[in-house]
Amino acid sequence: MRTTLDFAPLFRSSIGFDRMLNALETASRVATIDNWPPYDIVKSGEDDYRITMAVAGFTDADLTLTQEQNLLVVTGQKSGDDGQYLHRGIAGRAFERRFELADHVKVTGASLVNGLLTIELKREIPEEMKPRRIAIATDAARPQGEVRQIEAEKRAA
Structure with a gap:
């Protein structure tokens, strides 16, 4: 239920x-x-992430990575067949895998080695959004000769 x-x-x-x-x-x-192709998501640093997908049988020309705002789409489409299969044990079906990305997460690189597609991601927070310390001015910071006085209008009685 x-x-x-x-x-x-x-x-x-x-x-x-x-x-x-x-x-x-x-x-x-x-x-x-849909759990195909299998993948791992690893946090490799404070702001670094890595997605590893097992895409055996696919070449880099068969794979497409697209990053839209807060979305990473990985698609795979095999080109032509090379002959008549007597047994097909290596999956070659087309796929599309979507990953929701947090704000300010960017893809920094991708590689395909030994049937594993590795996608490197990094969260890059803009400087204006990072926490910053604000200095607090005190009376000691004011020059010594300066006297604070409140001006008021003079009225005739």
Whole structure:
């Protein structure tokens, strides 16, 4: 028995979490899980990630990687057949694998070695979004000769 979650109350009471709630809602609607080709996702550093996919039988010309905003799409389509198969044990079917990416995650490289497609990713937060320390001015920082005085209008009595 499958239950679906209603995220509507969370949309009403939260601000700025709409992308996360949409991703949860999308994940809950997935009907069938296609687990081919198999893949691993590894966090290799503070802001570095690596996706490794087993794509035996595919060449770099058969694979396409596309990065859209917050989405990485990996597709594979074999070119022509080389003959009549008596037994086909190596899967060569077309596939499309989608990976949701967080904000500011970019693909930095990809390689295909020994049937493993390795995709390197890095989260690059812009300087203006990084936390920064704000200096607090004190009276000691003010020049000594300066006297603070509040000016007021003079009124005739």
